Amino acid sequence: MTSHSPLCLFIRSSGGGLASYSMSSPAPQPDPDRQLPSCERRSYTSPEELTFHTNSPSKANRCSSSKKTRKSPETTNVPLRNSGWCKRERLAAMFCTTKPPGSVSPAKRQINEVKETKTTINCVTFPLPGEGPEQQLLKPNEWSYCDYFWADRKDPQGTTHVTGFEVLLQKQLKGKQLQKEMAEFIHERIKIEEEYAKNLSKLSLSPLAAQEEGTLGEAWTQLKKSLHDEAEVHLKFSNKLHTEVEKPLLTFRGDNFKKDLKKYDHHIADLRKQLASRFASVEKARKALADRQKDLEVKTQQLEIKLSNKTEEDIKKARRKSTQAGDDLMRCLDLYNQTQSKWFEEMVTTSMELEKLEVERVEWIQQHLRQYTTLRHETDMFNQSTVEPVDQLLQNMDPAKDRELWVKENKTGEVRPVDLDI
């Protein structure tokens, strides 16, 4: 399944699997019913190295691969969606490679040597290291989610595994929690500001030195009042922090977000379950085929040495069953590969979605933290202005004027004493 002519058309109807797709040639014409030439009909070799033919053309009618791989660095394994050419073209636009396709000859149908080139882990099939054509990143230089999360990871705490997709999903859920923690932090700041404002406001009402009079008294009164003005500034700051930073952080991507994530989670998980189920069927069919082939072999041997009175009829029957088992296996394999393709497509689409969500999250937070710093700047500026009137009155202080005012109010008498006489 790894070597294909660059001009190889890919036709998909209801079945399908992962195939190679050359980006340098135009998109193939949509003709789902074109029959492949017989050379390209499928054949397969059983693990016991017996080859046999099947009568049923694969539903996919596609180029199949043999176990022996030919490296083809210029072609890229690109998933195509199940639903039609438009999406295929879209994906084509997404996954643009610049390497020219190489020229590879069709795989031989029968090869006596069996070499393991693939491995199936947790029901997902991967090429073994060094086997198969080199895979190019779908989105080179972008560190895109869709390129790095194919395998499952062993859960260090137990015997279960975590899928790559779950890692991506956890990141988004974590992001939601982190945004909540940020909101909490801002909330704590708000409380501190309110406390500060409350204390300043209370102190501004203090009667300390209220008996100071004149221009000094005015300056002092304004100084005390300025604490209240500062309190107002900080209160305003805390209110804006609440409406412009804390609250948005709390409500950004509300409850629906988690639901949407869960939908993604279930959708992908379901596809993996389906895949597991299909893989089980493949294994079961493979075993059944092996049994049937063994039975046929035994019966043929017996005929040759005339050990039993089994007739040719029996052998024909055994051969028929064997062929049916082979057909079953092919069908199961097809279904498995279709399901894997489907899962593959959904993985790409959904991981790209998560990637987008992450970019949005980061940018949104950046924007709101900038709002925080803007409010901080404003606050310091407004705070500075509360000192201005105090400065003004301090500048206007006039001890002479204060004396005049005080003397006018407190004088006891202007008439100076004179000598006493008789």
Added chain:
Amino acid sequence: MTSHSPLCLFIRSSGGGLASYSMSSPAPQPDPDRQLPSCERRSYTSPEELTFHTNSPSKANRCSSSKKTRKSPETTNVPLRNSGWCKRERLAAMFCTTKPPGSVSPAKRQINEVKETKTTINCVTFPLPGEGPEQQLLKPNEWSYCDYFWADRKDPQGTTHVTGFEVLLQKQLKGKQLQKEMAEFIHERIKIEEEYAKNLSKLSLSPLAAQEEGTLGEAWTQLKKSLHDEAEVHLKFSNKLHTEVEKPLLTFRGDNFKKDLKKYDHHIADLRKQLASRFASVEKARKALADRQKDLEVKTQQLEIKLSNKTEEDIKKARRKSTQAGDDLMRCLDLYNQTQSKWFEEMVTTSMELEKLEVERVEWIQQHLRQYTTLRHETDMFNQSTVEPVDQLLQNMDPAKDRELWVKENKTGEVRPVDLDI
């Protein structure tokens, strides 16, 4: 005592009293021993309208006043210090008037009519309203303490009185207390700042959203740290408030100030006590003279109607005693007037001192409250700068870079799945 030739010299030796002094003529020549012409020797009229002569020239040898006053608006009653010409000249420089002296004829020595022109209140003697030459302010347009606190004020709470000087003193003591209250206010502000700083510092250590990574994580970490930077700014503010405003307010004019004020208080109070004592002597001598004169009158009448066998000798004795009583009275009067002059001088000097202290107090407070506003300005500016690094990191945020970092750390596998085959 109110009408004097502008050229009238004032001579003071060890006695003395309040006299007029013309500021427009040059300071008199210092000749304490010049004897006044006989016309200017003192004579006085007793309350009973008997006139008598005294043999003893007044110690002061000064112009005296009769009970009848002549208004002389151009002359000013100016106190002169007891201790010599230099201070007299100094006071002259202080109390500069611009009105040209008027020309007044010397008072007649004997006037049959007795008109009350003065009143003694709490042992201090004042001209009655409308009587005596108009008094000009010692320091016009300055609302100087030395011009407005001559009389005592009735204590509204009781039957005692409060001297003008005590009002001035209380002002300074009050000032000391107000400065202490200002220090207390600043102290409260310091506590508020420390609380605020403590809260910010504590919050800056919060682990909230610490798991945010990449450039977003860096910006968030710096945002949290900036709270600690703000805390440092406010702590610095509170420390400076303490050393540059609160502490000075507490220590300005330490304990010595109150002691100094008390010294002034006692000094002036002592002079008033002396004055009271001298006044009592005057009253006592006045009464003794009256008794003596009564006795003389009775004896003279008896002689005329030959009612008794009193001889001329007895009458001469009575007359002698009367004359002595008159001398006593004059002496007491002199002492009283000297003491009043002394008190007067000290009042002027000390009230000027208090006035100066008040100006200094107001200016010192102005300076330190300006320090407060300066610190406030600085604080807001430093506070602004704590946001800069946060802004910087927010600007440098890069979702693509963050993805790269995260993917590198968390990827599960780059190898994409391929179709399964047999």
